Amino acid sequence: MPDIKFPRWARDLFVPARYKLLNGGRGGGKSWAVASALTLQGAQRPLRVICGREFQKSIQESVHQLLCDSIHRNGLSNLYDVKDTKILGKNNTEFIFTGLARNIDSIKSIEGIDIVWIEEAQTISQKSLDFLRPTIRKKDSELWFTWNPDDENDPIQLLKNSLVIDQEQKAIIKKITWRDNLWFPEELNKERLHCLRTNPAQYNHIWEGDFIQSLSEFFKEECFLVDNKPVETPLHINLVFATVDTTLKGGEGKDGTAVCYWGLNTFDENYPLILLDWDLVELEGYLLKDWMNSVVYPNLEILAVQTQAIRGSAGAYVEDKAVGTVLIQQAMSQGLDVYAIDSKLTALGKDRRCILISDVVREGKVKFTFHAYYKTTKFRGITRNHLVKQVVSFSPGDKEADKRQDDLLDAFAYGVAIGLKDSLVDAIE
The missing domain is CATH 3.30.420.240 (Nucleotidyltransferase; domain 5)
Known part of the structure; x- marks a missing residue:
């Protein structure tokens, strides 16, 4: 296997846990690290991975391309066969892509799901969460969520809060910002600083992963x-x-x-x-x-x-x-x-x-x-x-x-x- 470098915080992605929740601001590299971790684990052992988000009308709106880029970047191309709507490993690993709002019932028919990764989890509905948690039931199966927080009352935030309290459930919960990205590009840093100078009211939400705050004169x-x-x-x-x-x-x-x-x-x-x-x-x-x-x-x-x-x-x-x-x-x-x-x-x-x-x-x-x-x-x-x-x-x-x-x-x-x-x-x- 190639030697793939991960930031220190991402090592926990390889620790078994029922829940892995990564939230934070722009530029932290959350999705990049998850894509690399999943494709590496899928190359090491057969996995069936559901990659979903609440709203997905086409494969272009999924993390399909992000996973493809990760496979090529990390030298795993000889271990995967990339299809238009799926990614298949030579060892029978399978990445499946779906939108929860319209296709969640289809997950019931997929046997042996090892990992579900929900991207942009700030948009996931309570209905989808309530469906997923008991449906993904294979031994040692995991639920991964990545998101940039919006509102403290979003269903994913309420789940996060409940997992902090419930010590019986093994959960890895991390807040990731641009400071945690060892490869944070200079061009993106310029955008961050521009936001800090010109849009300070939204800076903490966009870059630091804070909730949207009630602001007077949002549109001046x-x-x-x-x-x-x-x-x-x-x-x-x-x-x-x-x-x-x-x-x-x-x-x-x-x-x-x-x-x-x-x-x-x-x-x-x-x-x-x-x-x-x-x-x-x-x-x-x-x-x-x-x-x-x-x-x-x-x-x-x-x-x-x-x-x-x-x-x-x-x-x-x-x-x-x-x-x-x-x-x-x-x-x-x-x-x-x-x-x-x-x-x-x-x-x-x-x-x-x-x-x-x-x-x-x-x-x-x-x-x-x-x-x-x-x-x-x-x-x-x-x-x-x-x-x-x-x-x-x-x-x-x-x-x-x-x-x-x-x-x-x-x-x-x-x-x-x-x-x-x-x-x-x-x-x-």
Whole structure:
């Protein structure tokens, strides 16, 4: 066997234990060490390893490539046969990849599981944990979890806390940060220091593995302005699109349906995404089809003309759940440009979505037009700019967030993620 170097903390990965829980911040090398340890152990003796995460739509979203890289890097290529969806050892070791949210029942049919490795365990549901723990029952089988902490009440954190108390269960629990990575690259260190200088409020969460804290002014209003003023509606942009957060139970006094209208403007690298308009309505679900046809799509065409959008309207991105699923099907049947917002994005949850887009917002890449900034509407008896109110009032970790009206915040976060973090920019370049 090749001589593979591991950091000191990773030696415990070779110590038998029912639970191995590794949490911490970015750059600690947790996943790298686990991939190396598993492929080395799998080369030494036959193992059946399930590699899972809560949400996995394709093999590209799994740790398949990470394990492949580990095999090649550590000189184990002659001991493994890498398939498109599996990794097989010459000694009958097998790595299987699955998403728990959709395929967890399939694990029941897999006999003789030695190790389960759950990556990004901060997203694992209580349902998945409750299923896995009694299902993985082979003698000396192990459950490995790696994650960057988000909330102290996440199921994986509650499991960790219970294992600290329960001394009957053999558990190895470690917090790993960038300081524990002997090969922490200089380029990554520059990113760490940049975060410390420019985003100190999130530094401890991102790099030190602390929980998301409740922060005032997470999205500062000034980030959306230029010299404390909104921007003019641009006269030449690439395209316009809308993001729609649909209601679960529509009607007066219930959830609202929110839409944000966006202009993608890569001609201006300083602020490539501009919020052109927004709306927040109280409608019964059966009326939303007419609202989409008579309001959302016509507004997109008007905005495409106003901004002289080269590619016109890219259509509407709609949250694919509840009424939204029906709206998507109806729009498609009419030949309208409509897209389901990626389930990876909707599944993140509000805090994680807002953290995802926080860097581009703080860099000033998202701006509000005069119209969007000064617009007011009446919703639930209150007249104000509901968009600005919801966005600048957001705080990660806010325990009361679910009780507040924040549909526009969701539509806003979806729009920024799609415009600057997803595929729209790539599509026009």
